[in-house]
Amino acid sequence: MQEMMGTSALPIEILLVEDSPGDVLLTREALRDAKICLNLQVAADGEEAMALLRREGKYAAAPRPDLVLLDLNLPKKDGREVLQEIKADSNLAIIPVVILTTSASEVDILRSYQLHANCFVTKPVDLEQFLIVVKSIDNFWLTVVKLPIEPD
Amino acid sequence: MSSAEVDILLVEDNQDDAELALHALRREKLANNIFVARDGEEALEFIFCAGAFTHRSFEHPPKLILLDLKLPKVDGMEVLKRLKRDARTKTIPVVIMTSSKEERDLVKGYGLGANSYIQKPVDFDQFRETVKQVGLYWLVTNQPPVGNGVSQTSRKAT
Amino acid sequence: MIDAGKYGQLQDSVATLRVLLLEDNPMDSELTLQELRKGGFNVSADTATNAEEFTRRVQTNQYHIVLADYTLPQWTGMDALQLLRGQSLDTPLILVTGSLGEEKAVECLKQGATDFVLKDRISRLPLAVRRALEEKRLRQEHREAEADLARKVKELARSNAELEQLAYVASHDLQEPLRMVSSYTQLLAKRYQGQLDSDADKFIAYAVDGANRMQRLIQDLLAYSRVGKGQKDLVETSSEAALQHALTNLSQAITENNAVITHDPLPPVVINEVQLTQLFQNLVANAIKYHGPEVPRIHVFSSTKDKELTFFVQDNGIGISAQYFERIFVMFQRLHARDEFSGTGIGLAISKKIIERHGGRISVESEPGKGSTFSFSLPES
Numbered sequence: 001m002q003e004m005m006g007t008s009a010l011p012i013e014i015l016l017v018e019d020s021p022g023d024v025l026l027t028r029e030a031l032r033d034a035k036i037c038l039n040l041q042v043a044a045d046g047e048e049a050m051a052l053l054r055r056e057g058k059y060a061a062a063p064r065p066d067l068v069l070l071d072l073n074l075p076k077k078d079g080r081e082v083l084q085e086i087k088a089d090s091n092l093a094i095i096p097v098v099i100l101t102t103s104a105s106e107v108d109i110l111r112s113y114q115l116h117a118n119c120f121v122t123k124p125v126d127l128e129q130f131l132i133v134v135k136s137i138d139n140f141w142l143t144v145v146k147l148p149i150e151p152d
Numbered sequence: 153m154s155s156a157e158v159d160i161l162l163v164e165d166n167q168d169d170a171e172l173a174l175h176a177l178r179r180e181k182l183a184n185n186i187f188v189a190r191d192g193e194e195a196l197e198f199i200f201c202a203g204a205f206t207h208r209s210f211e212h213p214p215k216l217i218l219l220d221l222k223l224p225k226v227d228g229m230e231v232l233k234r235l236k237r238d239a240r241t242k243t244i245p246v247v248i249m250t251s252s253k254e255e256r257d258l259v260k261g262y263g264l265g266a267n268s269y270i271q272k273p274v275d276f277d278q279f280r281e282t283v284k285q286v287g288l289y290w291l292v293t294n295q296p297p298v299g300n301g302v303s304q305t306s307r308k309a310t
Numbered sequence: 311m312i313d314a315g316k317y318g319q320l321q322d323s324v325a326t327l328r329v330l331l332l333e334d335n336p337m338d339s340e341l342t343l344q345e346l347r348k349g350g351f352n353v354s355a356d357t358a359t360n361a362e363e364f365t366r367r368v369q370t371n372q373y374h375i376v377l378a379d380y381t382l383p384q385w386t387g388m389d390a391l392q393l394l395r396g397q398s399l400d401t402p403l404i405l406v407t408g409s410l411g412e413e414k415a416v417e418c419l420k421q422g423a424t425d426f427v428l429k430d431r432i433s434r435l436p437l438a439v440r441r442a443l444e445e446k447r448l449r450q451e452h453r454e455a456e457a458d459l460a461r462k463v464k465e466l467a468r469s470n471a472e473l474e475q476l477a478y479v480a481s482h483d484l485q486e487p488l489r490m491v492s493s494y495t496q497l498l499a500k501r502y503q504g505q506l507d508s509d510a511d512k513f514i515a516y517a518v519d520g521a522n523r524m525q526r527l528i529q530d531l532l533a534y535s536r537v538g539k540g541q542k543d544l545v546e547t548s549s550e551a552a553l554q555h556a557l558t559n560l561s562q563a564i565t566e567n568n569a570v571i572t573h574d575p576l577p578p579v580v581i582n583e584v585q586l587t588q589l590f591q592n593l594v595a596n597a598i599k600y601h602g603p604e605v606p607r608i609h610v611f612s613s614t615k616d617k618e619l620t621f622f623v624q625d626n627g628i629g630i631s632a633q634y635f636e637r638i639f640v641m642f643q644r645l646h647a648r649d650e651f652s653g654t655g656i657g658l659a660i661s662k663k664i665i666e667r668h669g670g671r672i673s674v675e676s677e678p679g680k681g682s683t684f685s686f687s688l689p690e691s
Contacts, residue, residue, distance in 0.1 A: 106297075110243060
């Protein structure tokens with residue numbers, strides 16, 4: 001599932017790993033007026049996410065994500081496993097992973113950092129806050145930060 | 153200084169850059185306590201509660217480390233490598249803030265586990281703005297880990 | 311003579327007294343048994359004269375009591391005691407002996423002999439036996455009561471953990487679908503307000519309001535279920551610092567209501583600091599919120615009495631009628647309509663839970679129109 005937003009120039013590839021279609025739509029809403037041109041791919045579970053990242057099977061031609069937004073609670077393979085696998089794979093480890101999840105538990109936060117998540121953001125319960133947070137993430141990672149973009 | 157908790161460790165040898173960064177962070181009231189280390193060695197001693205910093209504890213790490221790469225004594229990459237390798241310190245978010253435009257530094261930094269990598273803008277105002285954005289993101293949007301999850305045996309004996 | 315005194319009951323419960331005699335003199339044995347029978351016991355006895363026989367007897371039979379001579383050829387009553395205990399038998403052992411210096415006697419008792427009876431005062435024997443049996447029975451009862459208590463405590467802890475887990479899981483899992491309802495109704499309102507007919511606007515408004523309220527309830531429920539989780543060790547805490555912390559957290563409410571808050575010097579207390587701050591925050595927030603026509607004036611003070619430290623939060627607010635004193639501490643119970651005063655009604659329930667976890671009490675004194683004084687006490691440790 002891809003969608004072009006913004007205008008020409010090389011878009012930043014974002015992989016959103018999220019099983020709730022409601023949250024996917026909300027995230028798209030939030031990114032609608034993104035300043036930087038970006039391309040949002042969505043994987044609905046851990047297995048699909050890894051297949052996409054590794055460009056296996058039907059994902060052979062998928063663009064490589066520059067940034068991953070990862071929910072922790074996913075069906076099949078859960079977000080913690082996905083995080084672990086990404087950071088253990090020498091080809092994928094440098095891709096920044098932002099944990100974006102409902103959990104605010106200290107245990108989850110700590111564990112994610114131990115597994116080398118780049119940062120941890122708890123999904124706000126309030127809609128406006130949610131939109132603001134997604135926009136901050138977008139703003140930070142796409143404009144302030146320098147991403148390790150691999151020339152394809 | 154007592155073992156007061158330090159919110160941000162700024163590792164920067166350039167006096168002007170350090171001043172600007174401190175100013176930007178303080179203006180946003182993002183941090184109560186910012187410590188500036190002037191070289192890699194001081195940064196490592198601070199992080200590992202050694203040398204002049206034996207009063208510090210692994211249980212109270214800074215919420216964020218802003219790390220320049222070009223540092224005297226021990227360079228930024230080495231500091232990054234050591235702190236991301238040690239279970240007691242690897243969960244501390246580290247943001248590389250460097251003037252280097254080298255692609256390989258970028259890749260190496262992320263590879264060693266830097267949480268994010270920022271190229272310092274040349275323009276003073278932009279630099280201040282960038283530091284502010286970094287501070288806002290890492291201390292407000294982001295949730296830093298509490299403690300380090302390593303067992304009591306790592307607690308410094310008093 | 312049968313002593314039917316307070317040990318009389320024992321005779322009924324011990325139908326036949328099974329005795330093991332450690333005695334090499336048959337005449338002494340006979341005298342001992344006679345004395346027991348005179349004392350009202352129905353006796354069935356075995357005799358051992360040395361270590362081997364004794365060992366064999368205790369390994370094959372069960373005895374209510376052992377009566378041992380202090381000195382035997384090549385063995386002693388105290389050796390027999392060692393053997394008994396070595397076999398993990400807690401059978402009472404009474405030394406029946408010719409002579410025993412006082413020092414020796416005390417020594418034997420210290421080493422575990424239940425009692426000693428001198429052969430020339432053999433008439434004491436039945437009483438000594440009764441007492442030994444009674445003590446054993448009481449010990450047994452005590453052990454059983456302790457085991458029962460331990461079982462109950464374990465069951466209670468398990469049950470509590472389950473309830474907390476339930477509250478946590480329920481509120482945690484409820485958040486997700488609720489977030490969807492809440493977010494999308496808000497999005498609907500944002501995007502379509504004024505574009506559908508006015509009824510639709512009202513419908514959406516009620517839906518959004520309902521979802522928001524439910525969200526707050528669930529968050530409060532989660533907060534309540536989390537009280538006590540991950541508690542750090544109890545440390546001596548400055549209650550003044552905790553109060554200051556709470557007031558800082560409430561600075562907006564304080565400014566908005568022009569509240570005046572004063573306090574007496576407050577002593578340090580052994581408690582989890584975060585929870586003490588939470589307590590002060592809850593009580594002061596209520597004191598500010600439920601103010602009357604006057605500017606809220608709140609005073610915090612403490613007193614120590616009978617090893618109990620009590621903190622008081624006194625206000626000049628609208629007060630509470632006595633019939634509601636208990637209800638206000640129940641989760642989500644409120645005394646006012648939503649549009650009169652905001653909040654879900656969880657603050658006092660959380661405060662009560664915190665206090666009770668520390669072994670203390672919380673209560674209120676109040677009169678409508680005359681303000682309230684909430685107090686919580688902690689046992690001094």
